[in-house]
Amino acid sequence: MAMAGNSQSISQSHPKNIIIMIGDGMGPAYTTAYRYYKENPNTEEMEQTVFDRLLVGMASTYPAKVSGLITDSAASATALSTGFKTYNGAVSVDVEKRPLQTLLQKAKSLGLSTGIAVSSQVNHATPAAFLTHNESRQNYNEIAESYINTDADVILGGGQRYFSTELIEKFTAKGYQHINEFSQLDSVTSPKVLGLFADVQLPWVIDDKEAKSLSKLTQKSLELLSQNPNGFVLLVEGSLIDWAGHSNDIATAMAEVDEFAYTIEIVEQFVRQQKDTLMLVTADHNTGGLSVGANGKYEWKPEVLHKVKASPDNIAASAIAADDWHSIVSDQLGFTPSAQEFSNLTNARMQGNKALAIALRKLIDLYSNTGWTSVGHTGLDVQVFAAGPGAKLFSGHQDNTEIAHKIFSLLPTRAFTNPSQ
Template identity: 45%
Template sequence: MRALLLFPLLALSSTSLFAAPKNVIYMIGDGMGPAYLTAYRYYQHQLTFGAEAANKPVANTIFDDLLTGMASTYPDDDTLVTDSAAGATALATGVKSFNGAISVNRQHIPIGTMMQLAKQLGKANGIVASSQVNHATPAAFVSHNVSRRNLNAIADMYFDYKINGQPVADVIFGGGTDFFIREDRNVIADFKAAGYQYADSWQQLTTLSQKPAIALLDKVALPPVLNSSQPAQLATLTSKALQLLQPSEKGFVLMVEGSQIDWCGHDNDIACAMAEMHDFAQAVLVAKAYVDANPDTLLVITADHETGGMSLGANGKYLWLPEIISKVSATGRKIADELNAAASDEAALKRWSELTHITLTAEEQQRLLAQRGGEQKALREVAVQLISQYSYTGWTTGGHTAADVPIMAYGKNREDFQGFMDNTAIAKQLIRYISTQQPK
C-alpha cells in the first residue's frame, strides 16, 4: 500500500550536499501552550526549594533554555482551532488538513510523512508516546486515515503499510495492546513474525536488545504520571528508543510525544498537567544528553496546539500558588474514584485531605460530597475546580484554543527554528534535512 501523494515536499529540498543533521529527534508536548511552560517553571521551582521557594531566585527550566520561537497551529478550515490529528498532520507532512485527519488532505488522499520519506531513504524511525501508540499524533507520522477515531484500522496500518518491504516504524513504544491484540486480528503476532522484538511490561522493556522492536505497556494509554508507580515513564522509553536506533548507519528520525499534557488540559486538571510536563521535561533532558554525545543530531520540540486556555492567576487576584499544586498527589479522576469508593462522607473527606492537602470550608465540603455516588465526571469536575480555585489557576475551555505554541531547538542547525513559524514550516525544514544526502 502506498500514498498517492507520497512525499510531495521533496521538491522543496536541495539535491546538493549541505550540513544537514544525520539524526532528528522531534518532541511534541500535546496541548503544551506558552502558559504551560511558565507554570512549569514556577512549579519546578516549588518542587526544588519547597518552603524556601519564596526566598530563592527562579531558575530556567530545560524548556526556557532551549526556546527559540513560536508557531501557529490553525488547520485547513475556518475554525482556526486545530485538533491533535490535523496538528500532527501538519507537523509530520508540512501540509495542513482538516480536524480529525490522519495525514490525508481534504480530498482524503494520503500525504507522505517525514517518517515514510526517511524509511524510503534507508533511515530508521521510532515512535514514543504516553498515549496508545495509534493515537492521533503518532498515527500521523506513519499512517493515513480519514478519521483519528478509526483506531483499529490505524493499528493495522502500522504493520500493513510497508516501504521497501518493511513497516515504517522500527521502534514503537507506548500503550495500546487493546488495539493491536483483538478478536479479529493479532497485529503483534504479525510484527513478531516479521522479526520485531516485543515487550508488554516495563520489566520486559529492558530485554529489548535491537530494532525492530515494539513495546505496548498498557491496554490503552500509559497511566497518568501522578497515578503511576513507574518513575520517569517517558524518559525511560526515550532512552531505550535512542539506544535501539543509534546503530542506524544513515541516521534516524525519532518522534516523542508527551501525550497526556493535553488530556490533563481537557480535564482542567492543573496538578495532572504539571506532573505530565515534568515527565516530558525529563525526556527532553535525555534527548539533549544524546545530542551532546552525538552532535550530528537535531532536537526540535514544539506542541500541536494549546489546551484549556490556562491562565496563571484567576478570579481577579494577582496571585498564583504552585505550592498548592505541588502537594496534590493524584489526578482529578483518581481523586473522584477514591472519594466514591470511600465507606462514608467522613472517610471521603479524610481521603481528600490526604490526596490534596487542601482544607475546605464547610460549604466546599458539601459541594464535593454532593457529587459522591453519582457520575465520576461530576465529582472529578468539582475536585479539579477546587484545586484550581485554591491555586488561582484559570481555564477558559475544556477544549483546545488557537493560541500559538512554543518552538525549542538544540543541536545541529537549531538556528533554523528561530522566531515565528507556522507548524508546517517546522515540518518542511525537517523534511529538507531528511531528504538531503549525507556526505560520505
C-alpha cells in the first residue's frame, strides 16, 4: 500500500515522458524568418508558427571559459544533457575529460526508455552528448561503438558508414532490430531498434520535401517508446538546420526548419493527447549570423525562397553536368539571373561544384536580401519553447546548463521497481 502510494505521487509530480527537441543552430533569426517564410499572402493576418505558440524563454549558450564565449554543438549539447559547461568538442565529459552523467543515462537507470531521432548521423555531436561520453566529437567510430552500451531503445538517423558489419552484429546480438530503409519503419513495432537511413546525414529536406524524414523517425520513436509504462526520454534533433547555416544557405535552411517545425507539431499533438508528457524545444547555439534583411535595405523576400526547387548543392551538380546549364539554373532557382550574374556563375562553375554552390547561395541571398556574418557559430542567445507539465519552469532567461538541471529535477526521484527492459 505504502509503496503503491509512493509510486502514485511520483507519477503525479513528474511528467511521465520528456521529449527534448534541438534545432541545431536555430537561433532567433531562423524562427523569425520562418514566420515570414510560412506566411500566407492571401490572408490579411500574419499567421503564428508553432515557435510563436510555444515560446517561453531564452537561453545563453557560452561554453566553459577555456573555450571563450562561442560554443560548438558538442559543448552545448553537453550543457543541455548534463548541466555542466565544458570545452568545445567535448562529448559529455568535463574540462578534465571526466565523464558526466547524461539525462538519457539517468533516465535509463531509473527504468525509463530512451531514444534519439536525428537528421545527422546518429553519432554526431548532439545525439552523442545525450547517449555517451568522449573527449572528442571527432571520434566518430569510438562513439558509434560506445552506443552498444547505452541500452538506448531507439536510435534513428543517418551514419551507416560508422557502423561496421561487426558492430551491427553486436547490436543484433543484443536484441536490436537493424534497418536501413524508411520503408522498413513500419515493420518495427517494438523496441529496440537501430535505424540508419543514410551513409552520413539524411538528404536535404528541400531536395525531397515529401520525405518528412525527421517527423517519421520521431513518430516511430513516440510509438515505440510509449510502450514503456514507466515513461521515456527522447531526444529529437533537427540537425541539418545548422549544416545549412554553416553553408549560409537560406533556402535549404528554411526547408530544414519547416520539417523541424512539422516534427514539433507532431510532438505537440502527442503532448496534448498524453497529458503526462513535457516537451522542451531549444537550439544549441546560433549559426551563421543570419539576418532577416541586409545591406541597408528594409526588405526581406521569402517568396524568392519558395521558388527555389532544389538545394544549391544539387543545382550546382546539375549545372556542372549539363551543357544547357543556364536554363537549368534559371528553372531551379525560380528566377533568371542577369547577364552579369551568369558571368559570375560561369567563373564559379569553372572552379567546381562547391564554388558554384556558394555563388548560387549568394545569388539567392541577393534576391531575397538575406544576410550572414559567419560560416561558423555566433554567441547570440537562443529561444526556449515548451509545453506540458513543467513547461513554465523554463520561462524567462536561463543558461543552457539550467535547462538540464530543470529537466533532471523532473525525472522520477527513484527507480521504478519494474524496469521495462
